[in-house]
Amino acid sequence: MYGRRSGKKILNLTIMAALSLLVMTGIAWATEGEAKPDFGILSLLPPLIAIGLCIFTKEVIPSLFIGAWFAGTMVAGWNPILGFGKAVGLVADNLGDPWGARIVLTSLVMGGLVGIMQIGGGIEAIVRWITKKIQSVRGAMLVTELAGFIIFFEDYVNSLVVGTTMSPITDRYRISKEKLSYIVDSTSAPIACIAGISSWVAYMVGQIGTQFNALEIGYSPYLAYLRSIPYVFYNIIALVLLTFVIFSQRDMGPMLHAERRARQTGKVLREGAKPLIVTSHANFEPSEETPRRVINFLVPLGFMVGLIFLMLVVTGGWPSVSLATAIGEGDSSQALVLGSFGSVFLTLVFFRAQKLATWNRLFAGFMQGMNSIFFGTLILIFAWAIGAAIKEVGTAQYIVRIAGNVLSPAWIPLLTFFTGAIISFCTGTSYGTMGVLMPIVIPLVYNVTAVHDAGFIEILLPTIGAVFAGAVWGDHCSPISDTTIMSSMFSGADHVDHVNSQMPYAFVAAAGAVAGYVFIGFGLPVLFSLILGAITTCLLFYFVSQPIEVRA
Secondary structure (H helix, E strand, O other), rough: HHHHHHHHHHHHHHHHHHHHHHHHHHHHHOOOOOOOOOOOOOOOOHHHHHHHHHHHOOOOOHHHHHHHHHHHHHHOOOOHHHHHHEEEEHHHHHHHHHHHHHHHHHHHHHHHHHHHHHOOHHHHHHHHHHHHOOOOOHHHHHHHHHHHHHHOHHHHHHHHHHHHHHHHHHHHOOHHHHHHHHHHHOOOOOHHOOOOOOOOOHHHHHHHHHHHHHHHOOOOOOOOOOHHHHHHHHHHHHHHHHHHHHHHHHEOOOHHHHHHHHHHHOOOOOEEEEEEOOOOHHOOOOOOOOOOOOOOHHHHHHHHHHHHHHHHHOOOOOOOOHHHHHHOOOHHHHHHHHOOOOOOOOHHHHHHHHOOHHHHHHHHHHHHHHHHHHHHHHHHHHHHHHHHHHHHHHHHHHHHHHHHOOOOHHHHHHHHHHHHHHHHHHHOOOOHHHHHHHHHHHHHHHHHHHHHHOOHHHHHHHHHHHHHHHHHHHHHHHHOOHHHHHHHHOOEEHHHHHHHHHHHHHHHHHHHHHHHHOOOOOOOHHHHHHHHHHHHHHHHHHHHEOOOOOOO
């Protein structure tokens, strides 16, 4: 049975690739000799193809590669053979990029650390301890959300720690992997963006400061960022929605089916799901004589978070500069890879000193842990490849161009949110979206407010907030977003299931954000607009959702 299903999948993918090749060959023949420096609306095809195939086939890696192949073919003058080589080159380039290589190493080493903790009994000990403290399903979800709030300074660390820690606990309470990955994803990028002090801040403030310097605006970029936080409606409303979902114990769409499946059958994954991390191996468990000590979970976790935070501030110039400045200026990828390797080394020594297992068994756990996360790491690499391909065909620039200019300054934030949301969803990068939009919208606000004799700061702050909100919306739910992939990976979820089940919640939160920017356009105060937007989202969710537990 499995062989026939696998054969059919391979056949379908082969046919799909062959049809794509024929289509691209036909386009190459039809456009032979034509110069295509500006692809226009065609620049939307690579991300749409990749995302559509991900959802339709549930095969992430081939879908991402075909999208990159199509983009490579466009760049190569519509030659599919050269396009194929271009796509392969993009995969290799992103794997060899220092930043990407560090993230890949971090993911693999973190998987290895989980394996060591599993062998040393730390994972099982913390599961037993927290299970005794948590009295309900709602309590388990709230603890997961709280953990996400606590680790605010880096979205990758958030996904790593919260997903890994809470996965076995939520399994005990029959909470689906779809719900766990949604909670993890909702408390990573959305919080890191508005935390005030995080690895995101330097980049965001730098984007603002560059434009302020170019326009000779005498205003603090950091103060502008801080004052824009109340206008980052999507992030705030997404967190409000998450809390409301947990307390109400209601769900909608695929998430409702997933939660009912988990509660009724205990199956936290659907039949046929492909989790991005697998830890349920017989040789992955501690031996019977290994003591289950909570300290053997807390100390490795402390090693990891402490070292990553220390490396973040050290790479940011601490102690020569203040701690807040160092956090903003720190190199997060270096901090992650150095902290992860250091935490593995210290954990190995700590466990061996207690004689919890032999060196051979601890190393076997490390290798098993790395192996369990390999598939998810591959998806990250292919997602970066298509991100680079999309950049080459100019998808983001086209979306910005068709958005056009607006006549009334008051509606610039709403237009900015829409534009940022589309760019970030199609490209899967919040940083890239900010990098594209900020050099456009700040001069736009500057010029339009001058023409209309409107208040520059009054329009600028909600516009900056809308850039961040739109960027995070796509980063929160795009199938090709690295933080979305890592949320799936460390929660042990099927990536496509995570995207499909989370998407309705992202749209409901976005509806509230849109309502908030509409109220801003009509001149209402920010707090009033935010509250009305949050109420809009919660009411919309309530009317389209149903209780998870069906009463007889």
